Amino acid sequence: MPRSGVPMMRSSLRSRDSSSTSTGVDPRERVKDCCRKLVAFMCTQVGVGGLVVGYAIVGAFGFMTIETMEEPEVVCVREAIRKEYADELWFGTASNQSVNVFNRTAFCEVSNNILLRYQENITTNERNKVNCSGLKAVDLWTFPAALIFCLSVFTMIGYGSLVPKTQWGKGATVVYAVLGIPLYVLYFLNMGKVLAQTFRWLYTRLHECTGQRKPGQRITVPSTACLWVIFGYILAGSIMFAEWEDWDYLDSAYFCVTSLCKIGLGDLVPGWKQGDSAQSNQTKLIINFVYLLLGMGLIAMCYNLMKEDVYVKARELKEQLNHAMDAAHYKMVTCCRSEPTD
Numbered sequence: 001m002p003r004s005g006v007p008m009m010r011s012s013l014r015s016r017d018s019s020s021t022s023t024g025v026d027p028r029e030r031v032k033d034c035c036r037k038l039v040a041f042m043c044t045q046v047g048v049g050g051l052v053v054g055y056a057i058v059g060a061f062g063f064m065t066i067e068t069m070e071e072p073e074v075v076c077v078r079e080a081i082r083k084e085y086a087d088e089l090w091f092g093t094a095s096n097q098s099v100n101v102f103n104r105t106a107f108c109e110v111s112n113n114i115l116l117r118y119q120e121n122i123t124t125n126e127r128n129k130v131n132c133s134g135l136k137a138v139d140l141w142t143f144p145a146a147l148i149f150c151l152s153v154f155t156m157i158g159y160g161s162l163v164p165k166t167q168w169g170k171g172a173t174v175v176y177a178v179l180g181i182p183l184y185v186l187y188f189l190n191m192g193k194v195l196a197q198t199f200r201w202l203y204t205r206l207h208e209c210t211g212q213r214k215p216g217q218r219i220t221v222p223s224t225a226c227l228w229v230i231f232g233y234i235l236a237g238s239i240m241f242a243e244w245e246d247w248d249y250l251d252s253a254y255f256c257v258t259s260l261c262k263i264g265l266g267d268l269v270p271g272w273k274q275g276d277s278a279q280s281n282q283t284k285l286i287i288n289f290v291y292l293l294l295g296m297g298l299i300a301m302c303y304n305l306m307k308e309d310v311y312v313k314a315r316e317l318k319e320q321l322n323h324a325m326d327a328a329h330y331k332m333v334t335c336c337r338s339e340p341t342d
Contacts, residue, residue: 052187052293055154059176060146066169067141137165144271144285151289154180155296157264161272192300196308199229199301223309226302233298234260237291241270244284260295 145162152159153176164170204219234256242252247268255268271284 048183048187048190052183055180055183056147056150056289059150059153059180060143062172062176063146063149063164063169064141064143066172067164067166068137069168070166142282142285144282144289147289148269148271148285150176150180151292152264153177154184155262155292156181156184157259157262157292159264159266159269161266161269188296188300191297192304195297195301196304199305218312220309220312221305223306226305226309229298230302233295237295240287240291245270256295259292260299 140162148159149162151157153173164173200219200221203221203225207219234253237256238249238252241247241255242249245252245268247255251268255270257263258265270288271281
């Protein structure tokens with residue numbers, strides 16, 4: 001009995017070990033499975049949208065940290081340049097005996113040379129984005145401003161109203177753009193599909209409510225409806241920014257179009273007007289961020305819907321041409337058969 005009991009105990013232990021190994025999951029496999037699920041979720045529409053917003057927020061904090069670590073020396077030489085060349089223009093023409101009002105050619109030549117050098121100096125000064133407002137880097141690189149900067153980088157708008165001054169900031173901008181642009185393209189494609197499906201569903205329900213849909217008819221959103229959506233969004237943004245920034249409606253519409261089309265001239269940016277309170281400017285920058293991100297999703301939606309509309313119309317035109325060619329061929333064959341033969 002004792003000898004027979006020992007093999008039974010060993011077999012039971014082995015069965016327990018085998019069952020524990022079969023039911024237990026390797027921690028590495030569990031981590032890999034979680035990573036696969038996370039990547040699959042990030043590739044969905046909701047995941048991509050959250051990833052883009054998170055990428056912008058992380059980038060904003062990163063650039064705030066980099067650009068405020070070292071306070072660059074701020075030297076405003078614009079007024080000094082203007083005074084220097086004004087003095088040179090005065091003393092170079094008035095006190096110079098070889099140049100006087102009676103020698104018009106010499107006066108114009110000397111004056112033009114001084115003014116050209118003044119223009120080159122001012123242009124170089126503006127190109128280097130010298131900060132003459134007296135604000136420090138901490139005042140310039142607030143969270144909303146850095147958020148707009150990050151958006152303008154990975155969406156390829158590139159306003160240029162706020163630029164990195166440090167070497168680390170410029171290097172980080174390169175890396176941030178290289179990683180962010182493919183992410184934005186993925187957001188553009190996925191968000192376009194989601195909004196296109198939603199808008200197509202609403203348009204189909206509208207046709208059903210009005211009784212215009214025929215049984216078995218496929219409803220496609222016309223291109224004119226997409227153009228009206230874009231026009232309405234630009235109109236709403238134009239009114240909103242014009243009221244905030246005291247722009248005229250043409251300038252406001254000009255900003256909306258150049259931003260949504262990713263031209264990004266940067267001459268007009270909401271929230272950068274001097275004289276407004278800091279809290280007001282930060283709020284405008286945040287709303288500008290939301291407006292642009294949602295607007296680019298609407299443009300992606302209209303792109304998908306218009307592409308589908310063009311495809312359907314092209315296929316219908318092809319079918320009509322085939323029917324017309326078949327009818328012409330049938331008519332030609334019928335006429336040839338009906339002709340009498342000698």
